[in-house]
Amino acid sequence: xxxxxxxxxxxxxxxxxxxxxxxxxxxxxxxxxxxxxxxxxxxxxxxxxxxxxxxxxxxxxxxxxxxxxxxxxxxxxxxxxxxxxxxxxxxxxxxxxxxxxxxxxxxxxxxxxxxxxxxxxxxxxxxxxxxxxxxxxxxxxxxxxxxxxxxxxxxxxxxxxxxxxxxxxxxxxxxxxxxxxxxxxxxxxxxxxxxxxxxxxxxxxxxxxxxxxxxxxxxxxxxxxxxxxxxxxxxxxxxxxxxxxxxxxxxxxxxxxxxxxxxxxxxxxxxxxxxxxxxxxxxxxxxxxxxxxxxxxxxxxxxxxxxxxxxxxxxxxxxxxxxxxxxxxxxxxxxxxxxxxxxxxxxxxxxxxxxxxxxxxxxxxxxxxxxxxxxxxxxxxxxxxxxxxx
Numbered sequence: 001x002x003x004x005x006x007x008x009x010x011x012x013x014x015x016x017x018x019x020x021x022x023x024x025x026x027x028x029x030x031x032x033x034x035x036x037x038x039x040x041x042x043x044x045x046x047x048x049x050x051x052x053x054x055x056x057x058x059x060x061x062x063x064x065x066x067x068x069x070x071x072x073x074x075x076x077x078x079x080x081x082x083x084x085x086x087x088x089x090x091x092x093x094x095x096x097x098x099x100x101x102x103x104x105x106x107x108x109x110x111x112x113x114x115x116x117x118x119x120x121x122x123x124x125x126x127x128x129x130x131x132x133x134x135x136x137x138x139x140x141x142x143x144x145x146x147x148x149x150x151x152x153x154x155x156x157x158x159x160x161x162x163x164x165x166x167x168x169x170x171x172x173x174x175x176x177x178x179x180x181x182x183x184x185x186x187x188x189x190x191x192x193x194x195x196x197x198x199x200x201x202x203x204x205x206x207x208x209x210x211x212x213x214x215x216x217x218x219x220x221x222x223x224x225x226x227x228x229x230x231x232x233x234x235x236x237x238x239x240x241x242x243x244x245x246x247x248x249x250x251x252x253x254x255x256x257x258x259x260x261x262x263x264x265x266x267x268x269x270x271x272x273x274x275x276x277x278x279x280x281x282x283x284x285x286x287x288x289x290x291x292x293x294x295x296x297x298x299x300x301x302x303x304x305x306x307x308x309x310x311x312x313x314x315x316x317x318x319x320x321x322x323x324x325x326x327x328x329x330x331x332x333x334x335x336x337x338x339x340x341x342x343x344x345x346x347x348x349x350x351x352x353x354x355x356x357x358x359x360x361x362x363x364x365x366x367x368x369x370x371x372x373x374x375x376x377x378x379x380x381x382x383x384x385x386x387x388x389x390x
Contacts (some may be wrong), residue, residue, distance in 0.1 A: 001111050001339075001341075001350045001351065001352050001354070001355050001356060001357040001366070001367040001374075002048050002049060002050050002355070002357065002365060002366055002367070003049040003050075003357055003359075003363065003364070003365055004038060004046050004047070004048060004049065004057065004340065004365050004366045005045040005046060005047040005049055005054070005364075006036050006037050006038040006039075006047075006207060006364055007032040007036075007037055007044045007046065007047075007262040007332055007379050008033045008034075008036050008037075008047075008315040009033075009034050009035040009036075009037060009044060010031050010033060010034060010378070011032065011034035011035065011314060012032055012034075012092070013032065013034055013090055013091060013092040013093065013094055014032035014033045014035070014090070014091060014130040015032065015033060015034070015089035015090070015091040015258070015310045016028035016029045016031070016032055016033065016340045017029070018033070018092070018258045019033040019036050019087060019089050020033060020087035021363075022087065022344065022361060022362040023361070023362030023363075024360075024361060024362060025306070025362065031075025031305075032091065032134060032337070033089060033103060034082075034088065034089060034090070035086050035087065035088050035089070035261075036086060036087040037084065037085075037086055038086065038087075038342060038364050038385075039054075039057070039079065039081055039083065039084035039085055039265060039340065040057045040058040040061050040081040040084075040088075040265070041050040041058075041081075041084050041267065042058060042089075043123075043281060043306060044266055045057050045058035045059075045361050046166075046266065046280065046364070046366070047294065048060050048366060050072045057081075057366060061080070061081055061326055061338075062079065062081070064081035065080075065230040066143050067083065067368050067369070068337075068338055068368045068369060068371055069334065069337075069338055069371025070330050070337055070338070070368075070369075071288075072093070072336065072387075072389055073336075073338070073369065073387050074175070075317065076387075076389060077316070077387075079375040080265065081199060081265055081338065082260070082264060082265055082315075082316040082317065083089045083262055083264060083265055083316070083317035083340075083385055083387065084261070084264075084265045084266075084384075085088070085261075085262050085264055085319075085340050085342060085383070085385040086260070086261040086262070087135075087258070087259075087260055087261070087342065088254070088257055088258065088259050088260075088261045089133065089258045090254050090255065090256050091256065092256070093217065093220065093227075093253055093254070093255045093256070093274055094253055094254045094274070095232060095253065095269075095272075095273070095274050095275035095277065096100070096229060096251060096252075096253045096271065096273045096274045096275070097142070097251070097252065097269050097270060097271050098228045098248075098249055098250060098251045098252070098270050098272070098284060098287055098288055099127065099129070099247060099248055099249075099266070099268055099269065099270070099287075100122070100127060100128070100248060100249070100268055100270065100287050101173065101287075102127040102248075103247035103306055104127075104248070104367055105122060105124070105125050105126055105127050105128075105266065105268050105358045108122040108268075108283070108319075108330035109122040109123075109124060109268075109373065110125065110284065112232075117207060119278050119280070121268070121270055121283050122268055123266070123267040123268055123278055124266050124267060124268060126264060126265065126268065127248055127264055127266060127268070128248070128263055128264050128266035128267075128268050128269075129245075129247050129248055129282050129312070129314050129316070130176060130245075130246050130264070131242065131243055131244070131246075131262050131263070131264065131294045131298065131310055131317075131319060132243060132244050132246075132254070132259040132260070132261040132265035133208040133242075133243040133259055133260045133261075133290075133310060133319065133321070133383070134238040134239065134240050134241065134242055134243065134257060134258070134259045135240060135257075135259050135344065136237065136240055136257050136258045136259075137143070137237065137238070137240070137257055137259055137277060138196040138237070138238040138253065138254075138257030138258070138259055138323070139235070139237055139238075139244075139254075139255035139256045140235075140236050140238070140244055140251055140253065140254045140255055140257075141230055141233040141234065141235055141247075141251075141253045141254075141255065142174055142234050142236050142244050142250070142252045142293060142296035143231060143233060143234055143250045143251065143252065143292070143293025143296050143320065144232055144233060144234075144250075144290065144291065144293060145232065145233060145234045145292065145293075145369045146292055147171075147172055147173060147175060147176050147179070147232070147292070148169065148170065148172060148333050149249070150169050150231065150232045151166050151169035151170045152207075152380050153203075153207055153210045154166045154205060154228075154231070156201075156206075156207040156210075157197075157198050157201040157203055157207075157211075157254035158201055158203070159194070159197045159198055161190075161194055161197065161199060162194075162198075162228075162287075164181055164182055165175060165183060165228075169232075169242070170345075173290060173292060176232070176290040176291075177285065177288075177290045179227055179232065179280070180232065180251075180272075180288070180290070181285055182371060183225045183228050183229050183230060184226070184272060184273070184279070184281045184285075185281055186348065187338060188196070189363065191223045191224070191225055192222065194217050194225075194228075195214075195223060195225075195227060195228070198214055198218075198228065199214065199215055199218055199229075199347035206271060209235065210229055210231050212285065213230065213231065214227055214228070214231060215232075215280055217230055217274060218252065220274070221273070221274050221275075222382065223235050223312055224270055224273050224274060225273060225275070226274045226275075226279075227273070227275055229251070229272055230253060230273075230274070232251075233252070233253075234293060234296055235288065236296060236341060237324070238257070238259075238297065241296055241300055241321075242298070242300075243297070243298040243300070244297060244298065244301075244312045245296060245310070245312055246296070247313075248287075248289070249287055249288055249289030250288075250289060250293060250296075251272060251288055251334075253274060259282065260319070260342065260344075260383045262317050262319045262357055263316075263317070264316040266303055266313065269283045270283055270287050271284070272284050295339055298310045298311070298312070300321070303320070304331070304333075305326070305327040305331070306309070306323050306324050306331045307320055307321070307322050307331060307333065308320065308321050309313065309321075312384045313387050315387065315388045316385050316387065316388055317367015317385060317386070317387060317388050318335070318385070318387070318388040319368045319383060319384070319385055320333065320335065320383070320386075321381065321382070321383055321384075322381070322382040322384055323380075323381050323382075324348070324376050324377050324378055324379075324380075325346070325378070325379040325380075329360055330375050331375070331376045331378035332373040332374070332375050332376075333373055333374045333375075334372075334373045335353070335374060335386045336369065336387060336388070336389055337368055337369030337370060338366065338368055338369050338386070338387070339352070339366065339367045339374055339384055339385070340364065340365075340366050340384075340385040340386075341359070341364060341365045341366070341374075341376075341378050341382050341383070341384050341385075342363075342383045343359035343362065343363050343364065343381070343382055343383065344361065344362075344366045344381045344382070344383065345361050345380055345381045346360075346376075346378060346379040346380025346381060347359070347378045347379060347380050348358055348365070348377070348378040348382055349373065349375075349376075349377045350375070350376055350379050350382075351372075351374070351375045351377075352364055352368075352370055352372065352374045352375075353369040353370055353371070353372040353373075354368065354370045355369070359380070359381070360380075362390070
């Protein structure tokens, strides 16, 4: 095992305290700190810290893929780390977004490579399913809720211009595409008036949470029709340790809170609003899955003493939380390498048989695909990311 130093991304929606406090740095930080990246994504690879100096994890894996990734990972995913582990700290809402599936990503990337320049939707040819585990109370919008309920909400605002949207939603799932398309393609010159009418409405008390969400989002993104699209989604409030699973094509937006996030290693994002960045409505509508996501919350499943996981149906990654203080002996994880470990709290000693390393709060480590189990001892809390191959 080797120490790993991850870069912090300073997006505007980030917190000025969460990541700094986790790492024991002074707060508030000089600017917003949104994500700590712990992986080998070309956009911001982490740095491996060893006795012979500091090297980009991307360069290390590229030079010796067989050693670091193992034959099974290379055979399945090629010579690249298939997952990216992050710590996410949202002080303000992220953009309304969705991610392509593997086939859509390959096709979209290839088409843009052979196209004429301009705006690109696809940064790479990979899909980007993701799992976020809450480190605190966490607010998110995740997947479409029952459209009949959404029709009731829109009707409660009493805005005549929204009648076509209400009618589409009353048709159930089959009307979701028309409702989303109508809202996102609303004439630019009329958007502010539409949102003003919604915000001026006084719906019945049962719709107060939806009205409050609309007011908050509209205050941050005036004139953005994504404010109304957000009301079509499940509003989820996670407790610490609960997770949300976002497969391809599910529209979502993280609103507030801190979490550990693991995803397939990709930067493909198709935005639908709540952002000053590019919104490609036709491509987003092509990628979206217009289906109801009844329960996006994933609960932790114990798999061994002191170890829990959040099962997801992909091979790119798996995430385990380890609390060795809960058991009398050090925890032994028979997980395939490579392994990336983030220490949330306390002190931990990691040993994969090839070398041991000690982590404190906010520190990370990486280990190659060596044979044998990873041993975790100490009084801390670790999040261990691996490929999801079984």
